[in-house]
Amino acid sequence: MRRPTTIVLAAAAGAAVLTGAAACGSDNTSSTTAGDTSAATTATATASTTAPAATTTTAAADKEGPVVTVRMASPKEFSFSLAPRSVKAGHVTFTATNGGTMTHEMVVLKTAMPAAKLPMESATKAREIGHVGEIGDLPAGSTKTIILTLKPGHYTVLCNLPGHYRGGMRADLTVTR
Numbered sequence: 099m100r101r102p103t104t105i106v107l108a109a110a111a112g113a114a115v116l117t118g119a120a121a122c123g124s125d126n127t128s129s130t131t132a133g134d135t136s137a138a139t140t141a142t143a144t145a146s147t148t149a150p151a152a153t154t155t156t157a158a159a160d161k162e163g164p165v166v167t168v169r170m171a172s173p174k175e176f177s178f179s180l181a182p183r184s185v186k187a188g189h190v191t192f193t194a195t196n197g198g199t200m201t202h203e204m205v206v207l208k209t210a211m212p213a214a215k216l217p218m219e220s221a222t223k224a225r226e227i228g229h230v231g232e233i234g235d236l237p238a239g240s241t242k243t244i245i246l247t248l249k250p251g252h253y254t255v256l257c258n259l260p261g262h263y264r265g266g267m268r269a270d271l272t273v274t275r
């Protein structure tokens with residue numbers, strides 16, 4: 099029944115990490131953390147003191163994941179660019195800024211189709227195959243953010259307001275393991 103104080107601290111830190119992981123729905127993060135916590139419990143007092151600090155840092159970095167900056171309507175009204183164009187799988191934060199003079203949107207599709215080759219739903223809109231998330235109407239001059247959980251693969255990001263996809267508002271995004 100005698101438990102060193104450090105073990106208690108390790109368990110508390112582990113619980114905090116699990117709570118954070120549950121909030122953004124990542125099974126990977128929580129299972130990894132559980133493994134680390136039990137390992138820490140059986141390890142020496144010295145080892146368990148360092149382990150929770152490391153896992154807490156990882157969970158914080160995982161929470162929002164890499165950030166993709168989406169530049170819309172700048173420098174031209176139908177300009178559309180992503181930076182970076184390749185990110186790691188998991189939670190990905192999209193921050194979209196509409197630098198133009200009309201409303202735009204940002205739709206994320208998981209599809210092998212290159213951004214420039216989507217099938218058309220009508221004369222003015224692309225078909226939204228593999229839709230995984232979107233920022234709806236984004237007024238001129240505003241910025242919005244969404245966090246999506248993305249699996250590895252090819253994605254097309256576009257504005258699908260009538261005529262905007264054809265106008266050039268589309269970009270490829272690669273998600274790696």
Ligand SMILES: [Cu+2]
Nearest residue numbers: 202203257262
């Ligand atoms: Cu648009």
